Amino acid sequence: MSNNEQNIVSIRNLCFSRGARKIFDGVSLEIPRGKITAIMGPSGTGKTTLLKLIGGQLRPASGQVIFDGSDVHSLSTRELFNLRKKMGMLFQSGALLTDMNVFDNVAFPLREHTRLPEPLIRSLVLIKLQAVGLRGARMLMPNELSGGMARRVALARAIALDPLMIMYDEPFTGQDPISMGVLVHLIKSLNQILGLTSIIVSHDVRETAEIADYIYLLADGKIIAQGAPRELEQSDSAWVQQFLHGYADGPVHFHYSADEYFADLLSGVN
Amino acid sequence: MLNFFTELGSATREAFGKIGRGTFFLLHALSGFGYVGLRPRLLLKQMYSVGVLSFLIISISGLFVGMVLGLQGFYILSDFGAEESLGVMVAASLVRELGPVVSALLFAGRAGSALTAEIGLMKATEQLSGMEMMAVDPVKRIITPRFLAGLICMPLLAALFSAIGVMGGHMIGVGMLGVDDGSFWSQMQSSIDFRHDIINGMIKSLVFGFSATLIALFEGYDCLPTSEGVSRATTRTVVNSAFAVLGLDFILTALMFGD
Numbered sequence: 359m360s361n362n363e364q365n366i367v368s369i370r371n372l373c374f375s376r377g378a379r380k381i382f383d384g385v386s387l388e389i390p391r392g393k394i395t396a397i398m399g400p401s402g403t404g405k406t407t408l409l410k411l412i413g414g415q416l417r418p419a420s421g422q423v424i425f426d427g428s429d430v431h432s433l434s435t436r437e438l439f440n441l442r443k444k445m446g447m448l449f450q451s452g453a454l455l456t457d458m459n460v461f462d463n464v465a466f467p468l469r470e471h472t473r474l475p476e477p478l479i480r481s482l483v484l485i486k487l488q489a490v491g492l493r494g495a496r497m498l499m500p501n502e503l504s505g506g507m508a509r510r511v512a513l514a515r516a517i518a519l520d521p522l523m524i525m526y527d528e529p530f531t532g533q534d535p536i537s538m539g540v541l542v543h544l545i546k547s548l549n550q551i552l553g554l555t556s557i558i559v560s561h562d563v564r565e566t567a568e569i570a571d572y573i574y575l576l577a578d579g580k581i582i583a584q585g586a587p588r589e590l591e592q593s594d595s596a597w598v599q600q601f602l603h604g605y606a607d608g609p610v611h612f613h614y615s616a617d618e619y620f621a622d623l624l625s626g627v628n
Numbered sequence: 629m630l631n632f633f634t635e636l637g638s639a640t641r642e643a644f645g646k647i648g649r650g651t652f653f654l655l656h657a658l659s660g661f662g663y664v665g666l667r668p669r670l671l672l673k674q675m676y677s678v679g680v681l682s683f684l685i686i687s688i689s690g691l692f693v694g695m696v697l698g699l700q701g702f703y704i705l706s707d708f709g710a711e712e713s714l715g716v717m718v719a720a721s722l723v724r725e726l727g728p729v730v731s732a733l734l735f736a737g738r739a740g741s742a743l744t745a746e747i748g749l750m751k752a753t754e755q756l757s758g759m760e761m762m763a764v765d766p767v768k769r770i771i772t773p774r775f776l777a778g779l780i781c782m783p784l785l786a787a788l789f790s791a792i793g794v795m796g797g798h799m800i801g802v803g804m805l806g807v808d809d810g811s812f813w814s815q816m817q818s819s820i821d822f823r824h825d826i827i828n829g830m831i832k833s834l835v836f837g838f839s840a841t842l843i844a845l846f847e848g849y850d851c852l853p854t855s856e857g858v859s860r861a862t863t864r865t866v867v868n869s870a871f872a873v874l875g876l877d878f879i880l881t882a883l884m885f886g887d
């Protein structure tokens with residue numbers, strides 16, 4: 359299928375529930391190769407869950423996730439592990455291994471999956487660290503890094519095995535403006551230079567719109583809008599406008615649904 | 629009434645679910661022996677933090693328990709004019725019971741709770757998920773070496789506890805209360821049987837080490853990945869390990885020393 363060559367990930371009719379709650383109810387989307395695709399939506403809509411479904415850490419109730427031509431959820435454990443070497447994931451917290459220094463963290467996937475001699479591993483690690491600007495921080499322990507630095511180390515580790523695709527989970531959340539700028543720049547330049555495909559999951563509208571080629575907006579278990587950043591900007595959907603501009607009230611209400619206010623105050627029981 | 633049965637039902641289902649998850653977890657951890665065999669340094673590091681770092685608490689507790697046994701034993705035995713048998717009494721109590729049991733309880737409090745908290749925090753900070761996404765099995769990499777370290781260290785710690793306890797009993801009995809040194813040791817030597825006492829004590833501590841380590845690791849791995857979840861799991865580790873050790877001790881004692 360030529361579709362496979364164009365899209366590194368195809369998600370078809372994905373359904374997933376947590377307990378009684380439907381997180382995804384028939385989501386379909388395509389991630390084109392070589393591009394930066396953003397998946398945006400309010401907190402708790404299931405963005406992280408979607409990345410875990412793509413990585414095969416969770417199983418959907420129904421639907422398919424095709425990554426680079428293989429159906430992620432029909433693979434054996436061994437095949438799944440091999441597939442994961444082709445995808446890097448940057449967790450929200452960085453997820454660095456806290457008992458190893460920066461160098462060993464970046465070397466970890468190389469030492470686990472290759473039998474390269476130590477001098478070669480050293481060169482590879484230094485190349486990756488140089489790419490994120492932290493070659494000089496190689497001897498620091500994770501607890502000595504700032505949040506932005508920890509994410510950059512995690513990024514160096516994610517590209518250690520030269521994956522085809524990187525998934526970023528909320529890369530900008532909780533960053534100061536400077537590290538935010540650094541990360542935006544890094545994600546974009548790595549995508550170009552290494553010929554990667556990137557998926558960014560985020561609710562930081564401005565930064566994400568700046569680098570994304572295409573955006574999917576996710577809410578209530580469905581894709582409710584999609585398009586290039588410019589197109590979405592012009593969307594006439596009230597929901598899209600509220601999300602992109604952060605209005606306090608709109609289709610998404612400020613108040614969680616409740617009984618009528620005065621009746622509630624006067625009734626005296628919970 | 630209906631409520632009561634509904635709750636009973638869901639508690640039962642939760643308990644069975646946990647047993648099932650625990651069994652899978654154990655099998656998964658056992659499947660990592662090959663992985664750890666290729667990386668012995670992972671095991672050595674855990675043996676250091678689970679075993680070596682428990683030396684101090686085990687030694688000091690062993691010393692005091694032995695000293696108390698020396699005192700109490702002397703008071704009781706001297707009523708019958710049998711204080712020469714103090715060595716046997718101290719050694720038998722330690723090797724058969726107190727060594728394995730008390731060191732397992734201390735192990736659960738010192739090493740088990742630390743294991744649960746460590747693994748729970750690794751889960752909460754997405755280190756385990758992160759490993760999975762790097763195509764490394766976190767159970768084989770993180771759990772198996774800790775499990776093996778617990779299995780290996782527990783009998784050694786129990787032996788250390790008993791040995792130091794005997795010295796504590798000797799210090800009090802022979803050093804302070806004037807029991808004859810020669811009969812203290814010679815009676816001990818002739819009455820303590822290698823197979824019946826020492827091997828059985830070792831088997832006990834192996835079983836306790838297995839359960840306490842498994843409980844600690846499983847509670848950490850299975851916990852809710854929040855600060856409250858980790859703290860509850862740590863408490864459950866200490867409580868459940870204590871129950872498991874004491875309950876198993878009764879069963880093993882009945883089986884081993886019944887005849």
Ligand SMILES: Nc1ncnc2c1ncn2[C@@H]1O[C@H](COP(=O)(O)OP(=O)(O)O)[C@@H](O)[C@H]1O
Pocket residue numbers: 376381400401402403404405406407408
């Ligand atoms: N391990 C879990 N167990 C139960 N519910 C979960 C778990 N992880 C996430 N959820 C729930 O699933 C929903 C989606 O979570 P998530 O994918 O983390 O959202 P997002 O990343 O978009 O903020 C949330 O309502 C969350 O409470």
Ligand SMILES: [Mg+2]
Pocket residue numbers: 405406407450527528
């Ligand atoms: Mg999230």
